[in-house]
Amino acid sequence: MTDKKKQILAVALELFANDGFNGTSTSKIAKEAGVSEGLIFRHFEHKNGLLNALVQQAVERIRLLIEPILIETDPKKVIQKSIDLPFALPESEYPFWKLQFKLKWENDYEQDKMRPFIEKLTWAFSNLGYIQARKEAEVLNHIIESISIGILREGRKSQEGLKEFILRKYLK
Amino acid sequence: MTDKKKQILAVALELFANDGFNGTSTSKIAKEAGVSEGLIFRHFEHKNGLLNALVQQAVERIRLLIEPILIETDPKKVIQKSIDLPFALPESEYPFWKLQFKLKWENDYEQDKMRPFIEKLTWAFSNLGYIQARKEAEVLNHIIESISIGILREGRKSQEGLKEFILRKYLK
DNA sequence: GTCTATAAGTAGATAGAC
DNA sequence: GTCTATCTACTTATAGAC
Structure with a gap:
């Protein structure tokens, strides 16, 4: 890729x-x-080619982001790292993630990049003795997604107070 | 308003x-x-006037939607009605709410229409003996928001299983 | 005569071709 | 790097209905 x-x-x-x-x-x-x-x-054929290239970048970036969680073997650490996820995003990447969330509202946008992440959360809750591990995982995933949106829209500080609260809720 | x-x-x-x-x-x-x-x-002056009219409709529609919750005096019912909120939206209104969620990503979009709702949730949790009522309210609001998004994007059925689970989580 | 509506414009921007 | 056919938001001229 040229400069x-x-x-x-x-x-x-x-x-x-x-x-x-x-x-x-x-x-x-x-x-x-x-x-x-x-x-x-010349590089991207049409305007849509630009978008496609950016979406392709996103697939890879999400993979890298959740990889440390997927290989984690301690269920408590899985949950702790998951909750930390949105707070760990570098601010320089905010425009990138904003675009991804916006694109989710387009009709032809491929979903379900987070599926392995939810599976791992389910595994973690199951391991910690939760009966409805799957539902717990889905709810926590909802919370993390909504916190991410809050951070991208109003900054990290707007959500920071929730982090410790949720960690305690799930890990004590 | 003419036809x-x-x-x-x-x-x-x-x-x-x-x-x-x-x-x-x-x-x-x-x-x-x-x-x-x-x-x-002639009717809306410029293209943006169309948007403004739609946003104005939203303000009123949100007010009507959360009003039954705001006047509720039983804290448990406040939480139950809140969780039910996204599931009670008529499908015919989905395009309307989709637009509102999309607009939240525009820079100049007025936020915080849900503030009174969060205040009421805080009051409910406080009344039920929760110590960090405010945080509980914010987390539940996050869950409800994320479920709403799920419903608008993938249909009511994709989230229906979560409803009973969350109700039990908060009300038992 | 005001209100509602239309058809036929305009000047500038746009994606993409050469 | 210039060019163009098309699309854009918005305007003007016109006119019937109440």
Whole structure:
């Protein structure tokens, strides 16, 4: 991947996250990235190719993010790491995740990247003696998702107070 | 409000919810609503006026939706009604609520319509002897929000199993 | 004469081609 | 890197209905 290609993707990510896909023109991307508009089409064929590339990045980034949880063998640590997940996101990646959450509302967006994560949570709750481990996992996943949204929309501080509270709720 | 004005709003709602605000042209709205494009601007001044009208509707609809909870005096019923909230939404209103959740990701969207709801939940938990009533309320609000999103994206059935589980969790 | 509606425009932006 | 056919939000001219 050339520097200019990377630069185009980085700018597209930021603009898509802020102004939406349809609210962002290819000419604006080119201008902000300091490249000619034609280069965008050379690298990505059409505007949608840009989005596809960003979504592909997301698949890999989510995989890396939940990997340490999937290989964890201590059920308590699985839960603790899961709750910590949204708080551990570097702020520089917020636009990236914002875009992913926005895209979830598009009709043709592939879901279920978190399926292995929920399976692992189920395993953890099961191991800790919870009877309805699956439901517990789904509820905790809901909480984590909603906290993530809160962090992305209003900043980490808006949710920080909840972290200790939830940890205690599940691990004491 | 004339029939044609209502018709324009109804079509705009559906198209904005499906294709996004920037992904929807005024000409398409006019065509689908069976009116001339000019009529949109006569009634709503500019395209944004359409959105404003829809958001205004939302403010009122949310108020009506949470009102029965706010006037409830039995704390257990407050929690039960709150958990029931997303499941009680008529399916015909799903596009409407989808649009509201999408708009939450826009920068200039007014938040905090749910503040009185969280206050009431806090009051309920406090009344039931919970020590950290405020945090409990925030967590339950997170769960309800995330379940709502699940219902709007994947249908009511995808979340139905969680309802009894959460009710039992909080009310037994 | 105001209100509701339309059809036919305009100037600028847009994705993509050359 | 210039060009263009198409689409965009919005306007103007016009006119019947109450």
